[in-house]
Amino acid sequence: MRSKYVSPIAAALLATVSLACTKSASGTKVTVEKSLVNTSGVTQIAINGFDPVAFFTEGKAVHGEPEITSTHEGAVYMFASHEHKESFNKEPGKYLPQYGGFSALAASYGSLLPVDISTWKVRDGKLYLDLNPEYADDFHADFASNVEKADAQWPKLIEKNKELNAANVSE
Structure with a gap:
């Protein structure tokens, strides 16, 4: 029977290959400044353009709206409203996805x-994202x-x- 998720070794290999390439199949880029953030496109948009505050509120x-943005740790976050942007700017750590917006289960395997x-x-006041529903189910189980x-x-x-940054990982 075929496994519903990637083994930790395969996941590590996939991550290494994806990060070694200048562009992955999904267009995912890695931005590194003070942290590690999952962004896509030359615009450095995080969370695929979704409003991080809306998950909570x-x-x-x-x-998010392209004209309502904030930059945090090199990544651009988009918001559905100016109120959400203000909330984020006051307490970005409250709304940022865990593990830089990368798969939570994959992060647990390094x-x-x-x-x-x-x-x-x-969950517990923090936003978690995952590769697919099976990964999410396994993470939360x-x-x-x-x-x-x-x-x-x-x-x-x-x-x-840490050697990766927006300047050397491009589309």
Whole structure:
């Protein structure tokens, strides 16, 4: 029977190959300044253009408006309203997705993988995203343990990928 998700070794290999290339199939880019942020396109848009505040205040994924943006740690966040932008600017850490907007389950295995926005979930006041619904289900099935593992891996992922930045990873 075929596994519904990628093994940790395969995920690590996939992440390494994706990061080594100047452009992945999804167009995902990595922005590194103070942190590691999953962005796409030359515009450095994070979270695929979705409003990070709306996940918390509206309980759903809402596209941001291109004319309402803020830049944080090299990534551009789009907002559905000026009020959401103001909330984000006051407390960006409250609204940023965990693990730079990369797959939470992959982060727990020490890998970076892109996300499907439909997997979003706010839990314990934090936004989690994942590669696909199966990854999200697995991550949340053993939530405490997976958060502990991902939290331990995240600084290592930042260090491992510190040489990457928006200037040398382009479309």
